Amino acid sequence: MAPTRAIQGQATKLSRTIHGLDYDAVNDEIVAPVYEGGAILVFRGGANGEEEPIRTIQGDKTMLLGPQTAVVDAKNNEIFTGDPSTGSILVFDRMANGNVAPKRVLRGPKTGLREVVGVAIDTKRNLLLASSKNVLREMTGVLIFDRTAEGDTPPLRVIGGNETGIGRSRQITVDVERGKIYLGVQSTNYHAERPYLETMPRKDYSWEQRRDEGTKYRSLPSWSNDSKGFVGVWDVMDNGNVPPRAVIKGVLSRIVDCGGVVVDPKEGIVISADGGQSNMYHVYLVPQFFTDSYWERKQAEP
Amino acid sequence: MGCIGLILIGTVFSFWQNGWSFQQLGSGKAAAAGTAKKAPVKAVSRRPLGGDIEPETTVWDPYPTFNGITVDTENNRVVMTDLNRHSILSYDRLATTKTGEPTPSLQHIIGPATEMGFVAGVAVDPEKREIYAAENDAWGIRIFSYDDQGNAVPRRILAAPHQTWGISLSRQRHELAATVEELDSVVVYRQSAEKLEPPLRTIRGEQTGLADPHGIYLDGINNEMFVTNHGSWTKYMPNTSHDPLPPVIPRTAGHTDLPSITVYSAMATGDAKPVRLIQGKRTGLDWPMQIDADPSHNELAVANFGANSVVIFRRTDQGDAVPLRVIRGEHTGISGPIGVNIDAKNDEIWVANYGDHTALAFARTAEGDAKPKRIIRNAPEKSPTCGFTDASAAAYDSKRKEVLVAN
Numbered sequence: 001m002a003p004t005r006a007i008q009g010q011a012t013k014l015s016r017t018i019h020g021l022d023y024d025a026v027n028d029e030i031v032a033p034v035y036e037g038g039a040i041l042v043f044r045g046g047a048n049g050e051e052e053p054i055r056t057i058q059g060d061k062t063m064l065l066g067p068q069t070a071v072v073d074a075k076n077n078e079i080f081t082g083d084p085s086t087g088s089i090l091v092f093d094r095m096a097n098g099n100v101a102p103k104r105v106l107r108g109p110k111t112g113l114r115e116v117v118g119v120a121i122d123t124k125r126n127l128l129l130a131s132s133k134n135v136l137r138e139m140t141g142v143l144i145f146d147r148t149a150e151g152d153t154p155p156l157r158v159i160g161g162n163e164t165g166i167g168r169s170r171q172i173t174v175d176v177e178r179g180k181i182y183l184g185v186q187s188t189n190y191h192a193e194r195p196y197l198e199t200m201p202r203k204d205y206s207w208e209q210r211r212d213e214g215t216k217y218r219s220l221p222s223w224s225n226d227s228k229g230f231v232g233v234w235d236v237m238d239n240g241n242v243p244p245r246a247v248i249k250g251v252l253s254r255i256v257d258c259g260g261v262v263v264d265p266k267e268g269i270v271i272s273a274d275g276g277q278s279n280m281y282h283v284y285l286v287p288q289f290f291t292d293s294y295w296e297r298k299q300a301e302p
Numbered sequence: 303m304g305c306i307g308l309i310l311i312g313t314v315f316s317f318w319q320n321g322w323s324f325q326q327l328g329s330g331k332a333a334a335a336g337t338a339k340k341a342p343v344k345a346v347s348r349r350p351l352g353g354d355i356e357p358e359t360t361v362w363d364p365y366p367t368f369n370g371i372t373v374d375t376e377n378n379r380v381v382m383t384d385l386n387r388h389s390i391l392s393y394d395r396l397a398t399t400k401t402g403e404p405t406p407s408l409q410h411i412i413g414p415a416t417e418m419g420f421v422a423g424v425a426v427d428p429e430k431r432e433i434y435a436a437e438n439d440a441w442g443i444r445i446f447s448y449d450d451q452g453n454a455v456p457r458r459i460l461a462a463p464h465q466t467w468g469i470s471l472s473r474q475r476h477e478l479a480a481t482v483e484e485l486d487s488v489v490v491y492r493q494s495a496e497k498l499e500p501p502l503r504t505i506r507g508e509q510t511g512l513a514d515p516h517g518i519y520l521d522g523i524n525n526e527m528f529v530t531n532h533g534s535w536t537k538y539m540p541n542t543s544h545d546p547l548p549p550v551i552p553r554t555a556g557h558t559d560l561p562s563i564t565v566y567s568a569m570a571t572g573d574a575k576p577v578r579l580i581q582g583k584r585t586g587l588d589w590p591m592q593i594d595a596d597p598s599h600n601e602l603a604v605a606n607f608g609a610n611s612v613v614i615f616r617r618t619d620q621g622d623a624v625p626l627r628v629i630r631g632e633h634t635g636i637s638g639p640i641g642v643n644i645d646a647k648n649d650e651i652w653v654a655n656y657g658d659h660t661a662l663a664f665a666r667t668a669e670g671d672a673k674p675k676r677i678i679r680n681a682p683e684k685s686p687t688c689g690f691t692d693a694s695a696a697a698y699d700s701k702r703k704e705v706l707v708a709n
Binding site: 001006019023025060062105201249274282 | 348349350351352353354355356358359360361362363386388419440441442461463464465482483484487489498500501506514532533534536538539540541542543544545547551552553555557558561587588589607608609688690691692693694695696697698699700701705706707709
């Protein structure tokens, strides 16, 4: 199946490593991060072909180095971006353009942020949610902050640990109405370090370490038989080493390495972008996920 | 990239069904158990709802997608990497398909034992009968034999930086050069290097002009190195959870320049300035991918992805140079070209398409809207590509009912 449109080519300024992508339905705009160029791009919603972005946030005042994810908060007119190169979340005015400073910077050891590869906003509860990987297992998962948090502020809650099944994850989104977090989980196994640090092999790395499934990084929650990826659903009030409230996972789901997830509650769909060895995207019809009764009824049972 | 950096939009089919059902985990449809120890079940553990739900729609391309290409004129074969199904395919140099069916391959190396993921650049040694494939999204350069087939373990693996893209083998120099996108670098190894052997030389720094480098050609005759650059540049900081964070955010200006071809001495190292630079609007460069050189005719060829063309320059061109020739047009069959290779011995030029399932052989001096001499297909004619080979993020355009997929 061929795409109906493709935004590509030199003039777009796009690069690889787009681990987050957002469509702003209120303003009909597309937002994408540029990892290789340290930029955030905004395209018009109907963009096609080699079309230039309508706004570009780039330059030394922006504090952007290698952003990998971006999301629009159309209610408060802000763009949030996660930059794993600096372990930070930067917030810009939605109409920011050029070499402009962020409005807020969330960064520091107390935040727990490191490899930030997903950001989402819950505008109803004023929450900022980050999908972040950390050398600490219990800080790898979903970090939940106040939407306007800045500086070295600790998260309000952290969903992380072995029972979450989150070994490595990427895109995150929120069903704002029901307060449900959807996370694209690539694997229950923790991400192994790569042999190279920049242009040279790591000094403390041995050839035997190269396998990702080595004992050191293997991890399986009690509720799963395999380490394959999945779409995981948590509540925005969840905290700690807790399993997902719901998953889309298994052989029939076809999910292997779920890096991207997006939902449309009105249409009752969950979309999973399955990268890695799969190269697919799947659309699931799960209207039950977007009804209050589904979550309330099941939570009441022992 | 494995990813290239583009956003694809597909239509979401309308689908509604009456009623719905759900499954809880433990229905017996899970994949086979792994060997890891499981954490003990908690007394009040929450079993996730949902479960093994089948998708209403899956969008994917079951066929290979060509990426790098190289021709072995001694053994008369042409070799391509496949970014979509993570494989290597080899064909007889004269193979072609006139009926629209896939072209039979001589060799298809594919499967989990190969450890291939997003294989990009490819090189061959005709005498040693070895194939070198660069891994762009994980790490490493994997070396296979011409005799390997199917789910083969690599004969050797050379660890290389993450985001290695193009590779070039110089048999004269016995060296393997590679570009590394996120480091804006070139690394050069001994040809027979393996495991954790470090590079002999590295070109890196702000003077180099390297900016998201892709294709590379190591010219062992003229002792030069040619690199194509997409133009995006930012200061690199180690960014995985295993790396320490900088205490403060460096203030450095990311920028997006015009694409270019930078040329270095083959022995260049460190923050070396290019000896020549081809850059400017007249060059027509647009997301330039693989580059190849023909020392016998003193020409360079570039797979020019963004313009659906192949551009040929004089080897010694510099500045805002107009290409010597451009192959472009609807009759060429060129669609999202990523690979290019000049066969000076047989007077041909090859193009590997990402945009459809073909590789094309043209007359070496073809230009304009020229038809290819031969077509190699890895899928039935007119099979579409879905346009992505690493679906790394998604968005939903509720206004147009379209799914946006980042590649």
